[in-house]
Amino acid sequence: MRNFFKNTKTILSNQEIATLYSKWSLQKFIGLDPKIKIPSGGLLGHFRHFSEFYYVNNSINNMTLKREQKLAQSLIQDGGCAFDIGANVGVFSIMMALSCHNTNIHAFEPIPSTFSILQSNIQDNHLENNIIQNKLAASNVCGYINFTDRLDSPCQNKIQISENYHFGNFLSDCITIDVYCHKKM
Secondary structure (H helix, E strand, C coil), X not given: CHXXXXXXXXXXXXXXXXXXXXXHHHHHHCCCCCCEECCCCCEECCCCCHHHHHHHHHHHHHCCHHHHHHHHHHHCCCCCEEEEECCCCXXXXXXXXXXXXXXXXXXXXXXXXXXXXXXXXXXXXXXCCCEEEECCEECCCCEEEEEECCCCCHHHCCEXXXXXXXXXXXXXXXXXHHHHHHHHC
């Protein structure tokens, strides 16, 4: 109950958060999936809860995504390829695929719940032919890495150094980019 009041106080004390929360809540209430528009014209959705929606929205608005889009367009040749390692929900993969047509984007996202959202966002933007989806971690070795998967707070997902397995931990396949390229290309 204390968290509820703390979260309510945070939302009400910031007009931007309050407005965004109202939009989020209304859309959820009427059965819609709240979406975030990215500068390249793509849409992101399927967020698990408001804090994830807010984090992605805030990250997009506070980033220089338009500058990064121009950089990607200048560096990635038409028909080339790019890698999005730790693709999360697909902000950069979708931005690159929409900005650099005929480019193959290799998206790596090892967290199962986040990978599912990535897949949905790629499908919603009709980019299945441009973005190769990999439920893998890119690493300096091939094998397995222990991750946490915090459904209640995805921003806290991370590599778990400890060998002790706890609720929410899982092993993810990992691969080096060299090995991946040798197998795929």
